[in-house]
Each structure stands twice: as structure tokens, then as C-alpha cells.
Amino acid sequence: MAPGERESVRGPRRIWDLLRRIGDWTGGGIDGAIPNLGACLYESHGESVGVAGGLSGVIAYDRRRERTTWGALPRHRFQWNAIYDMPFGKGRAFFGGSGRVANMIVGGWQLSTIYICETGGAITPQWTGPDPTGTRFSANTTRPQVTIRPDRMADGRLDNPTVNRWFDVGAFAAPQLGQFGSSGKYVLYGSPVNVLHATLAKQIFVRERVRVRLELLATNALNHPNYMDPNTNITNLGTAGVITATIDRNFKFDSAIPREMQAQLRIEW
Numbered sequence: 001m002a003p004g005e006r007e008s009v010r011g012p013r014r015i016w017d018l019l020r021r022i023g024d025w026t027g028g029g030i031d032g033a034i035p036n037l038g039a040c041l042y043e044s045h046g047e048s049v050g051v052a053g054g055l056s057g058v059i060a061y062d063r064r065r066e067r068t069t070w071g072a073l074p075r076h077r078f079q080w081n082a083i084y085d086m087p088f089g090k091g092r093a094f095f096g097g098s099g100r101v102a103n104m105i106v107g108g109w110q111l112s113t114i115y116i117c118e119t120g121g122a123i124t125p126q127w128t129g130p131d132p133t134g135t136r137f138s139a140n141t142t143r144p145q146v147t148i149r150p151d152r153m154a155d156g157r158l159d160n161p162t163v164n165r166w167f168d169v170g171a172f173a174a175p176q177l178g179q180f181g182s183s184g185k186y187v188l189y190g191s192p193v194n195v196l197h198a199t200l201a202k203q204i205f206v207r208e209r210v211r212v213r214l215e216l217l218a219t220n221a222l223n224h225p226n227y228m229d230p231n232t233n234i235t236n237l238g239t240a241g242v243i244t245a246t247i248d249r250n251f252k253f254d255s256a257i258p259r260e261m262q263a264q265l266r267i268e269w
Contacts, residue, residue, distance in 0.1 A: 071185070076119045079117075081114050092107065108203040115196045116254050118192055124183075125172050126235075127149065127233065151183060166242070194256075197218065198218045201216075
């Protein structure tokens with residue numbers, strides 16, 4: 001697989017009559033370089049003017065320094081969708097000889113799930129302080145405050161990160177006077193996503209074209225905690241590398257939020 005490319009593996013759409021499932025895996029080389037520099041430099045002067053989290057190049061003429069992976073995409077993402085028609089009711093393996101009333105109770109049940117497992121995306125360490133590069137304009141002798149990448153003294157990634165220490169803060173330091181920080185962008189990994197959504201549904205056919213559908217829905221059914229990315233600014237050692245919040249529903253479309261349950265009833269015709 002070429003640097004920057006991604007690939008998908010999709011499972012069969014139908015395994016047997018009672019179970020229909022779709023599995024999808026997406027992966028890409030986190031250490032691969034993006035050949036198109038424009039993909040890396042799509043914000044203007046993000047770091048040179050001190051915008052926290054800016055993605056533009058620090059040194060406009062040093063393109064090799066700015067080659068990196070695409071931070072908006074996770075290293076790996078697996079998604080599994082399944083719909084299971086339960087084998088109860090008329091014509092099924094269990095209670096196949098049920099009458100109309102009994103079939104309305106035991107038949108027509110369906111279980112559907114969506115499982116998503118995603119590794120953390122790439123994140124960039126930051127440092128805030130008086131401009132060490134001398135490239136930021138100032139009307140007086142006081143150096144302006146900037147937010148740029150720090151010096152990278154070691155790898156910084158941990159084998160077993162925790163919410164209180166997601167990366168090794170000691171692996172980074174303030175840039176030397178007269179220099180930009182040596183750290184590249186997207187050299188750390190953020191928090192992963194692991195979430196299972198489930199729906200238990202019951203269909204009751206009232207007439208040929210009229211049916212009632214009852215659904216019990218669980219968002220993040222297992223209530224697995226999914227966290228926001230850690231604070232990547234190393235200036236304050238007390239908060240650097242610390243995760244302080246779980247994912248909210250506006251952050252990702254995966255709804256990897258704390259468990260929510262709801263019931264709904266609708267009539268279809």
C-alpha cells in the first residue's frame with residue numbers, strides 16, 4: 001500500500017437466511033508521508049502566528065519537515081453491522097406452529113447491532129510561550145506569545161497510556177532560542193473509540209399493509225467509556241497529557257457517548 005493510501009475489506013452481505021451482516025475495516029499507514037504538500041499546508045501560517053493546533057508548515061521552504069500522515073483519519077477502523085431475525089414464531093425453528101395470537105407475541109422479533117472499533121487518530125504536541133524564533137512581529141521589545149511545536153527529545157508515546165498520562169510529557173521541551181521546535185506534527189496518537197449500539201424490535205402485522213413496530217434502542221449498550229483527546233500543550237505540566245472529558249454527541253458521528261436508552265412505537269402502512 002502506497003503512503004497515504006487507505007484500503008477497505010468488506011465481508012459478505014448475507015451469511016445465512018437469519019443473519020445479514022456487513023463488516024468493514026479501513027486502515028492506512030500512520031507513518032506514511034503524504035506526497036502532496038498542499039494536503040499538509042491547507043491552513044495559512046497556523047503556527048507561525050501562534051494559532052494553537054495550526055496545521056501549516058513552520059518553515060515554508062523545508063517541505064521534508066512538513067511531510068506527515070493525515071491527522072483527521074484513524075490508523076484503523078472496524079465497523080460491523082448485523083441484523084438477526086430471531087427464530088421464533090410461525091414458520092420458524094421455535095414455536096413454528098403458533099396460532100395468530102401466540103405468533104403476535106413470540107414472532108417478529110429482530111435484533112440489530114452496530115459495532116465500531118477505531119484506533120486513535122494522530123495528534124500534535126504544542127508549546128506556548130514567548131516567541132523563540134524572532135519571526136513574530138512585535139511593536140516593542142517584549143517577545144509576543146506564540147503556540148508552536150516543541151522540541152522532541154524522545155518518542156513520547158506510551159505502551160499503556162492512561163487518562164492521567166496519555167503520553168510522556170518529559171519527551172518534549174520548549175524550543176531553543178532562535179530555533180523552531182524539532183517535533184513533527186501528528187507524532188502522537190489520540191484516544192480510541194469502542195462502542196456497540198443495539199436495537200431490539202418487534203413487528204406485529206395487523207393487516208396486510210398495516211403493521212406496528214416497537215423498538216428498544218440502546219446507544220453505547222455496554223456503556224464503554226470513550227474519551228476526548230488529551231491536552232497536547234506541554235506548557236502546563238499539570239494538565240499536559242491529561243484527558244478530562246468523554247466524547248459528546250457533537251464531536252463524532254459514531255455516538256460514542258455514555259449509554260442512552262429509549263423506546264419508540266410506530267405504525268407503518
